[in-house]
Amino acid sequence: MSEPLFAVSDLRVHFPIRRGILVDRTIGHVKAVDGVSFEIEEGQTLGLVGESGSGKSTTAYAALQLLRPTSGSVRFAGRELTTLRGASLRHVRREMQIVFQDPYASLNPRMTVGRIVAEPLQTHGIGNRRSRRATVAGLLELVGFDPAYTNRYPHEFSGGQRQRIGIARALALHPKLIVCDEPVSALDVSIQAQILNLLKDLQHDLGLTYLFIAHDLAVVRGMSDTIAVMRDGVIVEQGPAERVYTSPQSDYTRALLAAVPVPDPEQMHRRKGERQLLRTTLTHA
């Protein structure tokens, strides 16, 4: 059996709580991530769900070494990342990219679309100015963004178009793994569907592996092969998407699923009752 593309084991991120004016004392730790393990096979998607503060973004950042984990191991394509430093870490990072939540905040407003997408190529010294221009046009076309607008600025575009720019930038270095951190939660329903379809097509065409982080369980279901549910820094349930959605094992997963508003008024009363029942179970647990 070959090794999975991405394997995280017993990952911990603890932030010290400091107190004191002249002498800093550490009086405790916030255990943002506390022993998280998961694997993603090449070409597959792991959906990481949980509510705000559950540690899902911190897990992703620590896994990519954008934030140094307190302990644990992260293996990517057979290499241990936690011990890598400097140039060798930068080199591996090419193959791991992120698409951020807010396309209004994650694109530099002073850079043209072309420069934003070309920046990763420039940073890693790939190609010359001319070849980069061609690469950028190809990337923009790939994500359904008209390359004729390469010289415009991000504020001239809607949220959905901006997210396409963000995706083109993430694809620039031919990554194997893309972390999608709430990529559609700032978008309207009709636009959200366009971006989710694009991400699916790209995965299919380029063989990408996704770590897909979201709080919307319906969105995650359609994107993921496996699911991990996080709460308070730990994974409370993990398994094939189908199993987690049809027969959730943990009460927390069940409460999350029952809380999702469903566009069917006939289910309302049943679901409301279910929620009240679970709320009492969870608070007494």
Next chain:
Amino acid sequence: MALLEVENLRTHFFTRAGVVHAVDGVDLTVEKGKTLGIVGESGCGKSVTALSIMRLLPTPPARIVSGSIRFAGRELTTLSERELEDVRGREIGMVFQDPMTALNPTLTIGSQIVEVLQRHLGLDRGPARRRAVELLGEVGIPRAHERIDDYPHRFSGGMRQRVVIAIAIACEPRLLIADEPTTALDVTVQAQVLDLLDDLRREREMAMILITHNMGVVAESADEVAVMYAGQIVEHATAHELFRNPEHPYTEALLAALPTLDDPAARERRLAAIPGRPPDLIEPPAACRFAARCPYAGCGDGCALEAPLLRELRPGHWARTTHPASERTTTAATA
């Protein structure tokens, strides 16, 4: 007579780029004790409609250019600012999207509730404070008598929204307008807040306008639903009818674009995205505003030329389209 009747409301924004027809001919009625859901995507005019009812839009640039808003028989569009202050917060309560900014961070939550009770009901400090504790209890804040002197930052997002709701219902308003009340909250907290609003409405026979972009939220909470698109209501029906038999192509498309929780083939399936984007409201098309994105708009059928009116297809079910779902086979047959 309905509690709130909005007729042909037009709210325009006079900007340097041109006149934005943000709300362009909206009719609404809200019955006593019922919930009307207004659903639509960003920029469709749902919040501007609510703010127009409360007369909370800054003038300029915004102006209600025509229409009437009658609340309990009283015309709100002609009231003076002073008279309006007695309506807002007293007879119509309001809950906004972001509980982080709706509360004053420099005042304790107790004083923010007491202020409302003193201003509108003329209560003295002592009774107002006792009432504030009761209200906090009613909205589900544990140990209300201890927490009343805490500042907003000591509360979580869901708890803050409960405080905002306590303020909104403090004077037992007859109508509560909730604009995306749960959008900033986590799903489990969202469910709690929606259940709370529903319980309060029932107990107090309070009417509610629930504004949201989330189809699931309206389905769970509203008696009637109005779907807005590009400044107009494009479909209006009971929640049951709307989700069971949607008529307008936009409503159908919105429902189809939603990922669902219980589709075993979801991983393989592509979502039905709606191509294009809503029209510019500075010069809205004279024709059907959805025509450019509508799968049924063909050449020569008129919907790219003139604007369809909101018509009643079945008792209580209105749609603004030339191609409602129930007439489509016949249209295709004659074409």
